[in-house]
Amino acid sequence: MKTYDLKFDLRDARNLSLVMDFYELTMSQVYFNEGRQDQVVTFDYFYRKNPDNGGFAIFAGLEELIGYIQNLHFNEEDIFYLQSLGRFDEKFLDYLRHFIFTGNVYAVKEGTVVFPNEPIIRVEAPIIEAQLIETALLLCCNHQSLIATKANRVVRASKGRSVLEFGARRAHNFDAANYGARAAYIGGVFGTSNTKAGQMFHMPVSGTMAHSFIQSYPSEYEAFVAYAKHFPKETSLLLDTYDTLNSGLLNAIRVHKEVLLPQGNYLQSVRIDSGDIAYLSKRIRERLDAEGMQDTKIIASNSFDEYIIKSLIDQGAKIDVFGVGENLICSKSSPVFGGVYKLSSIKEEDGSYTPKIKVSDNAIKLTNPGKKELYRVYCLKNGKALADLLTLSHEVLNEEEDLVIYHPQDVWKFKTIEKGTYRLERLLVPIIEHGNLVYDCPSLEDIRKHANASRETMWDEILRFEYPQEYYVDLSKELLDLKLSLLESVRKK
Amino acid sequence: MKTYDLKFDLRDARNLSLVMDFYELTMSQVYFNEGRQDQVVTFDYFYRKNPDNGGFAIFAGLEELIGYIQNLHFNEEDIFYLQSLGRFDEKFLDYLRHFIFTGNVYAVKEGTVVFPNEPIIRVEAPIIEAQLIETALLLCCNHQSLIATKANRVVRASKGRSVLEFGARRAHNFDAANYGARAAYIGGVFGTSNTKAGQMFHMPVSGTMAHSFIQSYPSEYEAFVAYAKHFPKETSLLLDTYDTLNSGLLNAIRVHKEVLLPQGNYLQSVRIDSGDIAYLSKRIRERLDAEGMQDTKIIASNSFDEYIIKSLIDQGAKIDVFGVGENLICSKSSPVFGGVYKLSSIKEEDGSYTPKIKVSDNAIKLTNPGKKELYRVYCLKNGKALADLLTLSHEVLNEEEDLVIYHPQDVWKFKTIEKGTYRLERLLVPIIEHGNLVYDCPSLEDIRKHANASRETMWDEILRFEYPQEYYVDLSKELLDLKLSLLESVRKK
Numbered sequence: 001m002k003t004y005d006l007k008f009d010l011r012d013a014r015n016l017s018l019v020m021d022f023y024e025l026t027m028s029q030v031y032f033n034e035g036r037q038d039q040v041v042t043f044d045y046f047y048r049k050n051p052d053n054g055g056f057a058i059f060a061g062l063e064e065l066i067g068y069i070q071n072l073h074f075n076e077e078d079i080f081y082l083q084s085l086g087r088f089d090e091k092f093l094d095y096l097r098h099f100i101f102t103g104n105v106y107a108v109k110e111g112t113v114v115f116p117n118e119p120i121i122r123v124e125a126p127i128i129e130a131q132l133i134e135t136a137l138l139l140c141c142n143h144q145s146l147i148a149t150k151a152n153r154v155v156r157a158s159k160g161r162s163v164l165e166f167g168a169r170r171a172h173n174f175d176a177a178n179y180g181a182r183a184a185y186i187g188g189v190f191g192t193s194n195t196k197a198g199q200m201f202h203m204p205v206s207g208t209m210a211h212s213f214i215q216s217y218p219s220e221y222e223a224f225v226a227y228a229k230h231f232p233k234e235t236s237l238l239l240d241t242y243d244t245l246n247s248g249l250l251n252a253i254r255v256h257k258e259v260l261l262p263q264g265n266y267l268q269s270v271r272i273d274s275g276d277i278a279y280l281s282k283r284i285r286e287r288l289d290a291e292g293m294q295d296t297k298i299i300a301s302n303s304f305d306e307y308i309i310k311s312l313i314d315q316g317a318k319i320d321v322f323g324v325g326e327n328l329i330c331s332k333s334s335p336v337f338g339g340v341y342k343l344s345s346i347k348e349e350d351g352s353y354t355p356k357i358k359v360s361d362n363a364i365k366l367t368n369p370g371k372k373e374l375y376r377v378y379c380l381k382n383g384k385a386l387a388d389l390l391t392l393s394h395e396v397l398n399e400e401e402d403l404v405i406y407h408p409q410d411v412w413k414f415k416t417i418e419k420g421t422y423r424l425e426r427l428l429v430p431i432i433e434h435g436n437l438v439y440d441c442p443s444l445e446d447i448r449k450h451a452n453a454s455r456e457t458m459w460d461e462i463l464r465f466e467y468p469q470e471y472y473v474d475l476s477k478e479l480l481d482l483k484l485s486l487l488e489s490v491r492k493k
Numbered sequence: 494m495k496t497y498d499l500k501f502d503l504r505d506a507r508n509l510s511l512v513m514d515f516y517e518l519t520m521s522q523v524y525f526n527e528g529r530q531d532q533v534v535t536f537d538y539f540y541r542k543n544p545d546n547g548g549f550a551i552f553a554g555l556e557e558l559i560g561y562i563q564n565l566h567f568n569e570e571d572i573f574y575l576q577s578l579g580r581f582d583e584k585f586l587d588y589l590r591h592f593i594f595t596g597n598v599y600a601v602k603e604g605t606v607v608f609p610n611e612p613i614i615r616v617e618a619p620i621i622e623a624q625l626i627e628t629a630l631l632l633c634c635n636h637q638s639l640i641a642t643k644a645n646r647v648v649r650a651s652k653g654r655s656v657l658e659f660g661a662r663r664a665h666n667f668d669a670a671n672y673g674a675r676a677a678y679i680g681g682v683f684g685t686s687n688t689k690a691g692q693m694f695h696m697p698v699s700g701t702m703a704h705s706f707i708q709s710y711p712s713e714y715e716a717f718v719a720y721a722k723h724f725p726k727e728t729s730l731l732l733d734t735y736d737t738l739n740s741g742l743l744n745a746i747r748v749h750k751e752v753l754l755p756q757g758n759y760l761q762s763v764r765i766d767s768g769d770i771a772y773l774s775k776r777i778r779e780r781l782d783a784e785g786m787q788d789t790k791i792i793a794s795n796s797f798d799e800y801i802i803k804s805l806i807d808q809g810a811k812i813d814v815f816g817v818g819e820n821l822i823c824s825k826s827s828p829v830f831g832g833v834y835k836l837s838s839i840k841e842e843d844g845s846y847t848p849k850i851k852v853s854d855n856a857i858k859l860t861n862p863g864k865k866e867l868y869r870v871y872c873l874k875n876g877k878a879l880a881d882l883l884t885l886s887h888e889v890l891n892e893e894e895d896l897v898i899y900h901p902q903d904v905w906k907f908k909t910i911e912k913g914t915y916r917l918e919r920l921l922v923p924i925i926e927h928g929n930l931v932y933d934c935p936s937l938e939d940i941r942k943h944a945n946a947s948r949e950t951m952w953d954e955i956l957r958f959e960y961p962q963e964y965y966v967d968l969s970k971e972l973l974d975l976k977l978s979l980l981e982s983v984r985k986k
Contacts, residue, residue, distance in 0.1 A: 014507050018689040019667050021659070022700030025688065030706070030723045041709065081692040087727065127709060134703075135687075138662035139670055146665075166514070169631035170829050172639075172673065174512050175666035177632060194628075195518065196511040199574040207516030210627075212836035213523070215849050216534065216620060230523045234580065242852065242983065274853065326829040335828035336663050336819040343705035356708050359735065360767065490735065 017072050018081070020135040025082070028128040029092045036127060037095070040103075040347035042371045043130050045121035045137060047114075048364060051149050051334040052306075055468025056458065058152050058451050059120050060183045061144030062110040062431070063441050068136040069101050069432060103129045105432040108374070110442070111148075111186050111451030112427065113458055117364075117408065118374050118388055118473045120339075122428055124347075134341045143176065144183040146337035147329065148451070151187025154324050156463070157306035159313060162190040162321045164206055166301055167329025168197075180329045185444060186451050189324075201444050208236040208271070220247055224255040228267075232260060236269040236299065244272055244280050245287075253291050269297040269321070277302055278315040285318035299323060305333060306465065342367045353393075357486045363409045368479065369486050374427045377403065377417060378457065385457045386417060387472035388427070392479050399424055405474035411484065415474070510565050511574070513628040518575070521621040522585045529620060530588070533596075533840035535864045536623050538614035538630060540607075541857060544642050544827040545799075548961025549951065551645050551944050552613050553676045554637030555603040555924070556934050561629040562594050563930060595928040596622050599921040601867070603935070604641075604679050604944030606951055610857075610901065611867050611881050611966045613832075615921055617840075627834050636669065637676040639830035640822065641944070644680025647817050649956070650799035652806060655683040655814045657699055659794055660822025661690075673822045678937060679944050682817075694937050701729040701764070713740055717748040721758075728753060729762040729792065737765055737773050738780075746784050762790040762814070770795055771808040778811035792816060798826060799958065835860045846886075850979045856902045862979050863972065867920045870896065870910060871950065878950045879910060880965035881920075885972050892917055898967035904977065908967070 031037055050057055074082075074096040082088050082096070103125020114120050121137065123130050155163050165184040171177035181197030191204030198205035209227060217223035220242055228235045237255065239248030249270070256267035270288075272280050277300050288296050300312075301323030309322055326332060344367065345353040355369035371393040377386045389405050391397065400419055407413035431439040442450070461469035475483070524530055543550055567575075567589040575581050575589070596618020607613050614630065616623050648656050658677040664670035667689075674690030684697030691698035702720055710716035713735055721728045730748065732741030742763070749760035763781075765773050770793050781789050793805075794816030802815055819825060837860065838846040848863035864886040870879045882898050884890065893912055900906035924932040935943070954962035968976070 016667050016689065018692055019661065019670055020688050021661060021686040022688050022691070022698045023686065023702055023706075024700075026700060026724060027702050027706045030719050031709075033723050034719055036709075039709075041705075043705070078692070085691075085698070087724070131703075131705070135661050135670075136667075139664055139666060142663055143666045143669075168512065168514060168628050169834075170635055170831065171632055172665035172823070172828075173632060173636045173668035174509050174629075175668040176636075177512055177628075179666050193514040193516065195513050195515050195575075196509065198515070198578075199511055199571070205515045205578070207514050207519060209516055209520050210624075211851060212534075212536070212624070213516075213520045215836050215851065216529075216532075216839060226523050226527055230526050231519060231580070274858075326831070330665070330828045332829055335665075335823045336825050338663065338819070343708050346709060358704060358708065365767075 015075060015078070016068060016136070017074060018078055019139065020132060024131050024134055026087065027131055029088055031128050032092045032095055033089065039127045040124060041127045041130050041343060042345045042347075042353065043123045043134070043341050044119035044344045044367070044372070045123075045141060045339055045341050046117055046119050047145075047337060047339040048116050049338060050116060051146060051331065051337060052153060054149065054153065055462040055464065055471065056113045056115055057145055057337070058148040058187055058455075059108050059112050059114045059141070059145050060110050060148035060186045061141035061179075062107055064140040064144065064179060065137055066431065066437060066439070066441065068140065069105065069133055070437060072099070072101050072133065074099055099132075100435060101129050101133065101432070102126065102435040103432070104430070104434065106428040107431050108427045109429060109450060111447040111454060113454045115388060115471050115473045117368070118390060119372055119428065122372065124371070138339055138341055142337040142339045144179055144186075145339065146331050146335070147180045147183035148187040149337075150328055150331040150334070151184035151189050152451070152455070153306040153465070154304070154309060154322070154328055155188035157309040157313075157465075158322055161319060163188070164321060164323045165189045165192040165194070165328060166323040167325040168194040170326035171329045176329065182444065184328060186447050188448070188452065193323075203444060208234075209238050211238065211241045214238060214241040221251045221254065224251050225259055228255050228259045232263060232265045235260060235265070235267055236271055237267065238271045238273065239284070240272050240274045244275055245283055249284055249287060253287070253293070256293060256296070267293060267296045269299050271299040271301065271323070273301050277319070278312050278317040281318040282316065297321060301325065303327060344369055345371045355482055355486060357483065357490065359487065359490050366483070366487070368408065368475065369483055370479065372479065376425045376427055377405075378423050378425065380421055380423055383457060384459055386422065387415070387474055389474055389476065390479055391476040392482065395476055395478055397424055404477060405472065406477060406480045408473065408475050408480070408483075411480065415472070508568060508571070509561060509629070510567060511571055512632070513625060517624050517627055519580065520624055522581055524621050525585045525588055526582065532620045533617060534620045534623050534836060535838045535840075535846065536616045536627070536834050537612035537837045537860070537865070538616075538634060538832055538834050539610055539612050540830060540832040541609050542831060543609060544639060544824065544830060545646060547642065547646065548955040548957065548964065549606045549608055550638050550830070551641040551680055551948075552601050552605050552607045552634070552638050553603050553641035553679045554634035554672075555600055557633040557637065557672060558630055559924065559930060559932075559934065561633065562598065562626055562925060565592070565594050565626065567592055592625075593928060594622050594626065594925070595619065596925070597923070597927065598925040600924050601920045602922060602943060604940040604947060605920065606947045608881060608964050608966045610861065611883060612861075612865055612921065615865065617864070631832055631834055635830040635832045637672055637679075638832065639824050639828070640673045640676035641680040642830075643821055643824040643827070644677035644682050645944070645948070646799040646958070647797070647802065647815070647821055648681035650802040650806075650958075651815055654812060656681070657814060657816045658682045658685040658687070658821060659816040660818040661687040663819035664822045669822065675937065677821060679941050681941070681945065686816075696937060701727075702731050704731065704734045707731060707734040714744045714747065717744050718752055721748050721752045725753060725756060725758045728758070728760055729764055730760065731764045731766065732777070733765050733767045737768055738776055742777055742780060746780070746786070749786060749789070760786060760789045762792050764792040764794065764816070766794050770812070771805050771810040774811045775809065790814060794818065796820060837862055838864045848975055848979060850976065850983065852980065852983050859976070859980070861901065861968065861972065862976055865972065869918045869920055870898075871916050871918065873914055873916055876950060877952055879915060880908070880967055882967055882969065883972055884969040885975065888969055888971055890917055897970065898965065899970060899973045901966065901968050901973070901976075904973065908965070
């Protein structure tokens, strides 16, 4: 665990505070003018649907969000800009000048497996503060959770083979390349081609040569020799510039034997980037093995995603490392993570919380009201996760008693988990309290390990790609009753 | 036209130089060690397929790329990081310490309508320099061209109604929110909800209130009154928190009559964000008109894209402004712009350029060899674009002669355009020469106007959404002959 003050993190040198939907500011001015700036509220961050029709998501983006919140301020340039719009009062702008975040943030740890409709982040803060962080909270967590989840799908499809993230050139701009690589690492990729991500996040970088390198030499063989000469310990040769089997492969074997072996080195790997990858990889493996080059690995890249990788493995392709580009970094088949941020309660002067619900004709769009906690229920016998449970924050759970959990929409469905067979984990941990960072941000390595461990607690039926079992995200009786009574009172109005 | 030195632009305060695929650096070390650092090459940026099966794309991202190139340098922190990887020689690192870009960049103007397989950017530079800018060039231009193109589709589907970009919360991180909003503006949206984009790019921002604002008041009416009181000139009320027609609309009318009108103000707009938008908008319009509120606009938002907007208009929906979020900012239906960067020639010591071609079994993946120019051929009679033409740079075209252009793959197809019926525009203009910015970056407003003007020169058949006509991107006889002869010689090898 490393701890550092994100306020001095170089990554945050730029001023991103105004990356907020304009309505956050207009609403805030109304709250301010009405004297409501000290009114405390709670908001929940949650999402409604797993990407790619999968069974879960991996939460990521928390550290970036912490950086945003810790740095959130309005400098004179920002104030000047807001002034220029002619919509804001001087008193409110003066309030913004001195703005700092003073609220509380509770969140699931980065890397944790999460499910639809459960609070992944709970913000408790004066209403303006809670509102002003909305856009950045959504943006950081939606983006990184999307990519971590996608990367994990690709990694699982690869069944133990390494996956490298190669997508920077197709990412949705610089941050998407950098933070996308970070999220992909949380999801399980082995490294990235993006050098900046390596520098920023201390994750492995890799890469060797492009077709242009080979084309820039009079012959493929000369290009290979030049590379092997200058990187004798890390030679990886790209085979498909002219003709993979009849030129690239033969030249690579020749370089191995004529240049590398005599100096005690070894051709580390060959890479193919086009053609019928299943067929080519098998022919390459046969030939390399026949030449005694069993330790030379085969890297393949060519618009892969989890489905193509699964198909290649099913076909018996001989690939040791998959390089995955645009389909991962843009999560092409499912490019939007639809996380939302909804008001759940308002704190009254007596310290109690008045629950709020957002109604909708669509049952799945109803929110869960009140200030809540999130628990994961594990089976004591095998350590697997049985269900997640939402309760109101004041509820006290006792592992010495049977646990009864209720379906959030189908109110006749409930489930009893017998005492002595389960344990509970409280998933929302304190991140920021009274504006101060109280959380030791884990290293990226530790987040990655946590993601893997969290996934290990899930049943295979949740993890499968096609029609996964829907994981239980259930409610306590008290929360269910509250939800139903609020719905009734809204309908009566 | 505004001109400024991007080196001092605040946007570039952060150090993005290392956002490059690691192989750019390993290749560069080989070039350096082999004494090839002064060898000049040309690279082309082009793409192969229009997003969303459309008929064209809108090029964007150039200004951001200029910023990257102008700021490209390796500071001690970068050198230290590269050193730590144990792959680079001190001499090469010392070269990087003093690195600046000294080459030439020619590009199509931002906002121009472009087509597959034509060079949108041509880089002429010493080989290391040309290589080190590859990743950022692709990333900036792929991202912004994707979003500008998508936004333009949405804007065209809206048939003259305003479109607002509302997607920051679902963007792929901060840059995607900011530069995505910029690109959307080039594509024709009227403004953005992202305050930072407004500040950075001087584009209009807008936004009013969220559901949470209304929920935070004891009643919808009180929330509306509070907003109207503090923004009497810009009141826009969100109708669908409880019940659009039976509550939101009635309260909005009441606030208009009881609060706004008596003070000489007017309810600017109402917004709906859920439910059957076609039906609701018609009922709202009827009622507003019946109340004499013809000038109150209807804003709608709800996971729109060009297809849903077209359908809404076909159904007679009464919407004045479309707010478009994730489907625009992530280009959800087509989230990858597959631009590539390919070596086209190597400059010899005598000053001539040896053309290079990248072969492939797939005809569409063959590159066009040589240092090239790109022309747009316009019909003199109606000003419409007839075709684009690629030539070798040394070719001289004469508008006083018939123009004969050749299909790039189907070599038996050619077309003669008679002298006196056409004019030529050279599309690649000098941006950077000998490392110096020689281009006056237009204002964003001017880029947006140029995008619109460029699109106006296109036939409707190119612009249509379903099965657009394929625009001619043809070759000169000399370029075609060169391509065929290079292919033959590669095959012979």
